[in-house]
Amino acid sequence: MEPKKALITGITGQDGSYLAELLLSRGYEVHGLIRRASTFNTSRIDHILGSDGYVEPHDSSIKLYLHYGDLSDAEQINNIIYNVKPDEVYHLGAQSHVRVSFDIPEYTGNVTALGTTRILEAIRRSGLDIRFYQASSSEMFGGAEPPQDEETCFVPRSPYACAKLYSYWMAKNYREGYDMFASNGILFNHESPRRGETFVTRKITRGIAAILAKKAKYLYLGNLDAKRDWGFSPEYVEAMWMMLQAEKSDDFVIGTGETHSINEFLDEAFSYVGLNIDDHVRIDQKYFRPTEVDALRADPTKAEKDLGWKAKVTFKDLVKIMLDADLRAAGVEVPGEGDEIIQKKFETKWWKGD
Structure with a gap:
């Protein structure tokens, strides 16, 4: 039986690296989208790749492949979806720093918001049965009173939050309009030793x-x-995986329930x-x-009940x-x-x- 294939955008980030490890441990063939840079930017997955960095995993049993691309490049995204033919796409890539989004709002919108549309459209046009995970954010709740759950109204308070809200609604619209399997994981703050140094x-x-x-x-x-509401990243990427193994796609708040x-x-x-x-x-x-x-505080009752996930x-x-x-x-x-x-x-x- 052929292993499942997964494509991860943002694979070199905190969540992407942990998710890659989780999927590889479950026998997946994992593909990652990375941006071309003049310096190595794969430090969080180098222990998988080995000293060769960009080349290939040092262990031939590890099926991890990296592809150059950018969320602003629709053509390359289409090429990767067409050539890889993934069973699952985990869309984690973004300009993800809230404070920085005030300084570069247009870039944040282009990458964090429109990047999602480019991936969803590539999946739709492929005609393949691909399950899609959208990394939504608790920042979308912004000024809403805690605790926040799947029914709480969104009150975004930053360009980043607005971009993530656009992506959230696009995933829902493609799910309802094209019968695509598209789930939104509304993850509250999650940290680890691999968290970016500016957070x-x-x-x-x-x-x-x-x-x-x-x-x-x-x-x-x-x-x-x-x-x-702060949790531990390796646990949260397990929730991502669980969402795409469910019978039907849906939206889930993921957090500890504490602030x-x-x-x-x-x-x-x-x-x-x-x-x-x-x-x-x-x-x-x-x-x-x-x-x-x-203040942000999750009410993860739905995830605990429907997915069996708890921090x-x-x-x-x-x-x-x-x-x-x-x-x-x-x-x-x-x-x-x-x-x-x-x-x-x-x-x-x-x-x-x-």
């Missing part, structure tokens, strides 16, 4: 590691009062390593958004997992509680390279 949680854990390594003294941040402020994240992180926040944290106005989202890693667990990884990378002594959490809460660790 606030990773900025905090890397900053603490730099302070302990005597490479920095201060950590510069913006609004510390914003509250988010914590950035201040709370700081408290947990600094207390874990025995540092004083006031000695090292400074506020910089350039990190504030023109319009802020005060295992708690907020405090997440802080320790991320800190252990960044402390280790900085050559600083690691408390090790995060490593113990992974061993305790997961029977198998299908993701590697942290």
